[in-house]
Amino acid sequence: MLEVSGLQAGYGLSQVLFDMHLKIEQGEVVSLIGRNGMGKTTTVKSIMGLLKPSAGSIRIHGKEMRGALPFRIAQAGLGLVPEGRRAFGSLSVKENLLATATRGGKWDLARIYKLFPRLEERQEQLSRTLSGGEQQMLVVARALMTNPQLLILDEATEGLAPVIRETIWNCLATLKAEGETILVIDKNLKEMARVVDRHHIIEKGRQVWQGTPEQLAATPELSHRYLGV
Numbered sequence: 001m002l003e004v005s006g007l008q009a010g011y012g013l014s015q016v017l018f019d020m021h022l023k024i025e026q027g028e029v030v031s032l033i034g035r036n037g038m039g040k041t042t043t044v045k046s047i048m049g050l051l052k053p054s055a056g057s058i059r060i061h062g063k064e065m066r067g068a069l070p071f072r073i074a075q076a077g078l079g080l081v082p083e084g085r086r087a088f089g090s091l092s093v094k095e096n097l098l099a100t101a102t103r104g105g106k107w108d109l110a111r112i113y114k115l116f117p118r119l120e121e122r123q124e125q126l127s128r129t130l131s132g133g134e135q136q137m138l139v140v141a142r143a144l145m146t147n148p149q150l151l152i153l154d155e156a157t158e159g160l161a162p163v164i165r166e167t168i169w170n171c172l173a174t175l176k177a178e179g180e181t182i183l184v185i186d187k188n189l190k191e192m193a194r195v196v197d198r199h200h201i202i203e204k205g206r207q208v209w210q211g212t213p214e215q216l217a218a219t220p221e222l223s224h225r226y227l228g229v
């Protein structure tokens with residue numbers, strides 16, 4: 001469903017992605033992992049049309065989308081939960097959810113409330129008054145309301161209390177069981193192993209390894225060399 005190849009991108013004169021490759025098939029849950037500053041977020045921004053790559057290809061369902069505007073990428077079926085949570089603070093939980101709703105998809109309020117009962121309890125509350133963890137649930141839920149064919153989560157569990165992180169991972173496990181296609185960027189290898197089919201390690205703007213969580217766990221020198229753990 002998504003195929004990135006030979007992607008180059010950066011900020012001004014500083015090049016960050018040199019030769020990025022990434023392939024995601026329908027129904028797969030894959031990760032992008034690597035040390036800080038290696039280009040994970042830059043890859044996501046390029047895919048979402050938030051940053052203009054200088055070379056390479058981004059195909060969504062076989063169609064070249066490099067350089068397309070963000071709303072076109074969203075229309076093509078990609079939904080992003082960006083790094084650093086942000087809901088529309090002056091809107092209620094329910095209004096936030098309805099603001100991004102796409103009609104006719106499988107995700108609607110009822111389904112979202114089943115996945116996140118906490119959001120139903122708080123549906124009339126202004127989202128700026130939610131706890132950090134509740135806001136993060138809301139941001140994930142809002143992305144789902146766009147009924148994306150590929151959901152991308154960039155550090156969605158960072159800075160959250162363990163119990164909230166657990167809720168987000170449980171939610172991802174449910175989404176996986178329902179056949180959703182997901183790209184997750186995170187640092188927590190142990191939790192990721194529960195849901196990820198394939199990891200991609202990125203180092204200095206290139207994909208340097210891919211394999212299953214089992215293969216990664218069986219090769220400690222990989223984690224040591226590329227992840228610093």
Ligand SMILES: Nc1ncnc2c1ncn2[C@@H]1O[C@H](COP(=O)(O)OP(=O)(O)OP(=O)(O)O)[C@@H](O)[C@H]1O
Pocket residue numbers: 011014016034035036037038039040041042043
């Ligand atoms: N807006 C920007 N302007 C200039 N340089 C940037 C900008 N955003 C990121 N960079 C630089 O690009 C490089 C890659 O950053 P990126 O955010 O893609 O890394 P990352 O792998 O997602 O790291 P992290 O795990 O820390 O989020 C870093 O050296 C960073 O300082």
